[in-house]
Amino acid sequence: MPLLGLVFAASLAGFCALSLAMDRHSEDVFGRGSTPGAWRRWLQLGGTALLCLSLWASLEAAGGSVGWVLWLGALTAAALATVGLLSGLPHRFHWIASAAGGVAFLSLLFCL
Amino acid sequence: MKDGFRQSMAWLHTWSGLLVGWVLFMVFAAGTASYFKDEITFWMKPELHAISHGSVAQAVAAENAAAYLNRNAGNAARWFITLPTAREPAVGVLSIKPPPPAGSPPAERRRGFDRAALDPATGQAITAPRETRGGEFFYRLHFDLHYMPALWARWIVGFCAMFMLVAIVSGIVTHKRIFKDFFTFRPKKGQRSWLDAHNVTAVLALPYHAMITYTGLVTLMFMYMPWGPQVAYKAHGGTDTFFAEAIPGGLRTQIKPSGTKAALAPLAPMVAQATAHWDGAPVGRIVVHQPNDANAVVSITRAEGRHLSYEQPSMQFNGTTGALIGTFGDVPKAAAETRGVLYGLHIGRFADPLLRALFFVSGLAGCLMVATGLLLWAVKERQKYAKALKQGGRIGFGLRLVDGLNLGAIAGLPVAMAAFFWANRLLPVDVVGRNEAEIRWFFIVWGATAVLGLLRPTLRMWQAQLALGALLFALLPVLNAFTGPAALTVSLRSGPSSVAGFDLVAIALGLGLAGAAWLVERKRRKALAAPRKAVKPPPPTELTASAAAGQGS
Numbered sequence: 001m002p003l004l005g006l007v008f009a010a011s012l013a014g015f016c017a018l019s020l021a022m023d024r025h026s027e028d029v030f031g032r033g034s035t036p037g038a039w040r041r042w043l044q045l046g047g048t049a050l051l052c053l054s055l056w057a058s059l060e061a062a063g064g065s066v067g068w069v070l071w072l073g074a075l076t077a078a079a080l081a082t083v084g085l086l087s088g089l090p091h092r093f094h095w096i097a098s099a100a101g102g103v104a105f106l107s108l109l110f111c112l
Numbered sequence: 113m114k115d116g117f118r119q120s121m122a123w124l125h126t127w128s129g130l131l132v133g134w135v136l137f138m139v140f141a142a143g144t145a146s147y148f149k150d151e152i153t154f155w156m157k158p159e160l161h162a163i164s165h166g167s168v169a170q171a172v173a174a175e176n177a178a179a180y181l182n183r184n185a186g187n188a189a190r191w192f193i194t195l196p197t198a199r200e201p202a203v204g205v206l207s208i209k210p211p212p213p214a215g216s217p218p219a220e221r222r223r224g225f226d227r228a229a230l231d232p233a234t235g236q237a238i239t240a241p242r243e244t245r246g247g248e249f250f251y252r253l254h255f256d257l258h259y260m261p262a263l264w265a266r267w268i269v270g271f272c273a274m275f276m277l278v279a280i281v282s283g284i285v286t287h288k289r290i291f292k293d294f295f296t297f298r299p300k301k302g303q304r305s306w307l308d309a310h311n312v313t314a315v316l317a318l319p320y321h322a323m324i325t326y327t328g329l330v331t332l333m334f335m336y337m338p339w340g341p342q343v344a345y346k347a348h349g350g351t352d353t354f355f356a357e358a359i360p361g362g363l364r365t366q367i368k369p370s371g372t373k374a375a376l377a378p379l380a381p382m383v384a385q386a387t388a389h390w391d392g393a394p395v396g397r398i399v400v401h402q403p404n405d406a407n408a409v410v411s412i413t414r415a416e417g418r419h420l421s422y423e424q425p426s427m428q429f430n431g432t433t434g435a436l437i438g439t440f441g442d443v444p445k446a447a448a449e450t451r452g453v454l455y456g457l458h459i460g461r462f463a464d465p466l467l468r469a470l471f472f473v474s475g476l477a478g479c480l481m482v483a484t485g486l487l488l489w490a491v492k493e494r495q496k497y498a499k500a501l502k503q504g505g506r507i508g509f510g511l512r513l514v515d516g517l518n519l520g521a522i523a524g525l526p527v528a529m530a531a532f533f534w535a536n537r538l539l540p541v542d543v544v545g546r547n548e549a550e551i552r553w554f555f556i557v558w559g560a561t562a563v564l565g566l567l568r569p570t571l572r573m574w575q576a577q578l579a580l581g582a583l584l585f586a587l588l589p590v591l592n593a594f595t596g597p598a599a600l601t602v603s604l605r606s607g608p609s610s611v612a613g614f615d616l617v618a619i620a621l622g623l624g625l626a627g628a629a630w631l632v633e634r635k636r637r638k639a640l641a642a643p644r645k646a647v648k649p650p651p652p653t654e655l656t657a658s659a660a661a662g663q664g665s
Binding site for chain 1: 292294295296297298299312316317319320418419420453457462463466467470471473474477
């Protein structure tokens with residue numbers, strides 16, 4: 001169960017980080033003119049790492065073949081959720097993203 | 113050169129998508145529903161909801177089924193026994209009658225099989241659940257269509273799927289900014305919003321769309337491209353030999369009766385031996401060829417588990433002695449395994465409920481991708497008439513046709529699907545030909561929405577049909593509460609959980625459709641408030657993706 005939580009939380013947090021690394025979505029969330037600045041590289045790195053973590057969790061949770069299917073499905077769901085949050089709740093986006101990151105971290109601790 | 117290529121791909125994408133879009137929308141919607149076809153069928157048989165099936169050992173369930181079949185179909189040519197699973201608590205049995213003697217009346221020949229659902233614990237037939245095709249209807253609809261020979265339908269659907277594959281590849285080429293626009297959705301911006309919605313639903317579920325279209329073609333590849341085996345096996349007995357060699361132990365095995373009676377050996381030891389051979393994996397299906405004949409053969413197939421491949425290993429036993437004849441498919445050949453995995457990915461029967469839900473979400477994204485693509489064509493085309501419309505002119509025939517078909521296909525299909533469920537619960541239980549009556553209601557309602565859409569492709573009509581679909585879906589749990597024993601309040605607490613799941617998904621789809629109807633209303637108000645120069649209200653240009661969220665199945 002914590003593994004499945006990790007799959008979804010990590011892919012959501014990962015996509016949120018990747019979107020915040022882009023100027024357009026940084027403006028959506030933090031207002032016109034804001035850029036991720038020096039954070040850009042870290043957001044990209046962290047987002048990629050979270051997506052990799054989600055892959056690892058999927059393979060652990062569902063095995064070597066079905067795990068890939070689970071991962072791709074979770075990525076699709078998480079990316080759709082990210083787009084929905086960016087256009088629907090832009091001002092709470094960073095809180096939800098942080099919460100997803102927190103859940104991912106906790107479930108990782110639980111798994112290890 | 114590069115621009116030229118991209119532009120020609122844009123042309124290809126537009127037309128390959130538009131021409132088959134309406135069929136594709138139906139195929140996507142019905143196919144998406146098919147992920148839950150067992151649950152849909154179960155919901156549509158409320159007589160089964162109150163029966164609680166404790167878990168029964170597989171060997172016991174198999175013996176009970178064999179006893180039932182011995183009593184009721186002792187002289188059948190073949191028995192099929194499908195053992196219960198978490199998704200399907202009853203034992204399914206089907207017996208095929210022996211071929212009638214030559215010269216018998218044709219009425220006797222037509223109905224060649226008997227089907228029943230048994231309680232696994234007692235082996236008694238479950239008293240007359242209502243006749244319904246259930247989820248099987250949507251499953252068949254998505255590649256066999258209806259009211260036409262299945263073979264034609266499969267060619268039509270295959271043709272559309274091929275166009276879909278072309279549209280996917282050309283769409284990827286056309287879309288210049290896949291990664292820059294990865295998360296981009298800008299609502300309330302007219303054509304821009306439509307394009308964003310189309311891109312987001314297409315790109316974010318791209319692995320699914322490419323997989324499902326390609327594997328869909330693979331499932332029927334021996335029909336679309338039969339020439340390989342035909343040529344290779346020309347001198348060796350034709351394609352039947354090919355299938356027997358490529359997929360040994362399959363259903364195509366034909367056993368001739370000897371004519372000598374012999375009692376069938378007990379099934380329980382065979383089930384136990386098979387399960388032990390597969391490291392404890394449960395048995396899925398038992399086929400008894402020529403039961404109670406000296407030549408009887410029992411073929412046992414493993415249940416679908418967490419294996420991608422559709423082909424499951426099987427074991428064959430001598431039906432009179434119970435001795436093992438052989439094991440098949442334990443180490444599948446690479447080519448057969450490749451096809452099995454591609455096939456298995458398409459039908460997704462390996463998936464647990466969570467993974468199934470993810471497939472469902474991706475399928476809904478596919479419906480939205482097709483729907484937004486169709487609407488985008490109309491929105492773009494309408495701009496060419498903007499000037500003429502301002503002067504009170506009319507739009508062209510092509511655009512009017514597309515508008516009407518869009519309405520009937522996109523807003524009408526959910527109404528028809530919901531009507532199918534309503535018909536299931538409201539038609540009298542004992543009416544003759546109930547299966548077909550439910551299906552007729554589906555097509556009557558769909559036909560009506562399509563005709564109305566073609567006659568009046570207006571915003572009002574969009575709104576009316578979306579709202580009707582929303583109402584019909586959202587009220588399904590209420591209907592269930594009045595016509596079945598497992599209302600949502602009961603099923604949420606004590607099961608069956610698949611009925612609760614159906615009701616909740618119906619509410620969610622209803623809310624999605626209601627959201628779409630609400631957005632059309634906003635658009636219509638805006639059009640009314642604007643200076644009323646145009647004689648006709650302009651049709652929709654600004655449903656957003658979230659609005660369309662319920663337009664799927």
